[in-house]
Amino acid sequence: MIQLGAMPLPRFLSLHQDSKVTPEExxxxxxxxxxxxxxxxxxxxxxxxxxxxxxxxxxxxxTGETPxxxxxxxxxxxxxxxxxxxxxxxxxxxxxxxxxxxNTFRFVLGNNIAIKAAQAGNISPWPDGARFAKIAxxxxxxPDGFTHPGGCG
Numbered sequence: 001m002i003q004l005g006a007m008p009l010p011r012f013l014s015l016h017q018d019s020k021v022t023p024e025e026x027x028x029x030x031x032x033x034x035x036x037x038x039x040x041x042x043x044x045x046x047x048x049x050x051x052x053x054x055x056x057x058x059x060x061x062x063t064g065e066t067p068x069x070x071x072x073x074x075x076x077x078x079x080x081x082x083x084x085x086x087x088x089x090x091x092x093x094x095x096x097x098x099x100x101x102x103n104t105f106r107f108v109l110g111n112n113i114a115i116k117a118a119q120a121g122n123i124s125p126w127p128d129g130a131r132f133a134k135i136a137x138x139x140x141x142x143p144d145g146f147t148h149p150g151g152c153g
Contacts (some may be wrong), residue, residue, distance in 0.1 A: 002021050002026055002029070003030075007021075034100075078081065085095070088131075088133035091109035091110055091112075091133060092109060092110060092115050092134070093109055093110075094115070095108045096109045103139045104136045104137060104138055104139060105137045105139060107136075107137075108133070108134050108137070109133045109135070110132050111129070111131040111132075112130060113129040114126065114132060117130055
């Protein structure tokens with residue numbers, strides 16, 4: 001909207017002329033937002049998509065490292081023995097991230113124990129039985145011009 005001249009609003013600019021965005025400021029803003037710019041891949045092109053079923057079990061003291069794309073059937077327990085729980089598909093979202101650096105969406109899900117603990121602020125430490133899963137989807141530009149989670153691969 002800044003690039004099109006629609007922002008800041010002309011009425012605002014008439015009172016605050018120093019708020020006009022300079023070409024240098026616009027370039028800085030565009031460079032900052034570049035990682036989050038829509039990709040040109042079309043919805044349905046799954047050749048480079050991360051499977052919507054990619055997940056890893058994450059212990060409450062997990063390292064937060066990004067898991068590799070793997071089949072759910074082949075997910076092994078964590079090094080500390082924390083097993084993968086295939087019931088994650090019934091869990092609720094705790095948090096999301098938009099990874100502009102690698103064009104993915106990340107969703108952290110929690111089981112009912114984790115959800116209740118988060119709602120109550122009882123997360124330090126997480127209660128026994130709290131379970132988490134992280135799911136990654138490749139971002140794809142839809143025909144409507146919006147960015148959507150990519151298809152199953």
